[in-house]
Amino acid sequence: MLDRPLLMAIVNLTPDSFSDGGRHLDPRAAIDAALAMVEQGADILDLGAESTRPGAATVSPGEEIRRLLPVIEALAGCGVPLSVDTRKPEVMREVLAAGADMINDIAGFATPGAVEAVAASRCGLCVMHMQGEPGTMQQAPAYADVVAEVQDWLRERVAALEAAGVAPARICVDPGIGFGKTVEHNLRLLEALDEFAALGQPILVGVSRKSLVGALTGRPVGERLAGSIAAALAAVARGAKIVRAHDVPETRDALRVWQAIEEASAG
Numbered sequence: 171m172l173d174r175p176l177l178m179a180i181v182n183l184t185p186d187s188f189s190d191g192g193r194h195l196d197p198r199a200a201i202d203a204a205l206a207m208v209e210q211g212a213d214i215l216d217l218g219a220e221s222t223r224p225g226a227a228t229v230s231p232g233e234e235i236r237r238l239l240p241v242i243e244a245l246a247g248c249g250v251p252l253s254v255d256t257r258k259p260e261v262m263r264e265v266l267a268a269g270a271d272m273i274n275d276i277a278g279f280a281t282p283g284a285v286e287a288v289a290a291s292r293c294g295l296c297v298m299h300m301q302g303e304p305g306t307m308q309q310a311p312a313y314a315d316v317v318a319e320v321q322d323w324l325r326e327r328v329a330a331l332e333a334a335g336v337a338p339a340r341i342c343v344d345p346g347i348g349f350g351k352t353v354e355h356n357l358r359l360l361e362a363l364d365e366f367a368a369l370g371q372p373i374l375v376g377v378s379r380k381s382l383v384g385a386l387t388g389r390p391v392g393e394r395l396a397g398s399i400a401a402a403l404a405a406v407a408r409g410a411k412i413v414r415a416h417d418v419p420e421t422r423d424a425l426r427v428w429q430a431i432e433e434a435s436a437g
């Protein structure tokens with residue numbers, strides 16, 4: 171399945187996500203938006219019920235579950251895997267029981283109980299790197315060597331999952347663009363993404379509409395599509411296998427064209 175880059179479409183069930191908060195808070199609206207994304211070529215749907223933008227307020231596990239369950243139940247069988255973006259073990263257990271196929275954890279399954287919550291299931295996992303906590307992570311991110319430190323941390327988290335019995339084939343890794351990183355850190359990680367192949371796991375990257383794109387273009391969140399696509403293609407050119415994005419038709423087109431050129435050059 172990973173012989174072409176996959177498109178993970180973002181469905182935020184939150185009132186306060188940085189770019190589309192509030193749009194899909196009503197379950198029916200979220201379900202319709204998600205089904206439209208599948209029609210438009212999404213390979214995976216990533217459902218998130220807690221905003222992780224810098225400074226965002228936390229949501230209780232009960233509230234997160236209440237937002238997620240009706241949407242998961244309605245989307246089960248929609249034709250693409252359902253990923254849930256959460257870092258809470260209670261939420262992981264509930265959504266897996268409800269039929270979720272993948273857990274995307276911005277805390278890299280480092281929260282106590284998170285590894286155990288996923289180990290017994292067969293779900294896919296995305297292990298993302300974050301320095302600090304969403305509330306404060308952008309205040310003073312610091313690394314001696316950002317690429318080495320992010321890689322070491324991801325390697326350690328993958329080892330912890332494997333030690334708990336998770337098959338490596340279930341795991342992808344993500345450097346966590348914008349999560350406790352300056353513009354320079356983000357650029358360095360994207361530029362060196364091919365070095366992450368040494369971890370031996372597929373690489374997922376999320377750059378869509380992020381402040382990195384804003385910093386480079388001077389554009390507000392609603393005008394970052396072109397910059398987001400440029401960053402996504404730079405990531406796949408350096409080996410990313412899954413791209414997490416808000417704008418499905420446009421990102422799909424960009425990936426198709428990129429892929430066709432790759433195939434032509436391979437003969």
Ligand code: HH2
Nearest residue numbers: 182187188221222223296298344347376
């Ligand atoms: N970025 C966000 C959320 N989850 N998960 C992974 N694996 N990689 C990412 O880069 C990533 C992520 C932030 O984007 P968004 O979901 O649009 O915003 P919010 O966190 O405000 O809901």
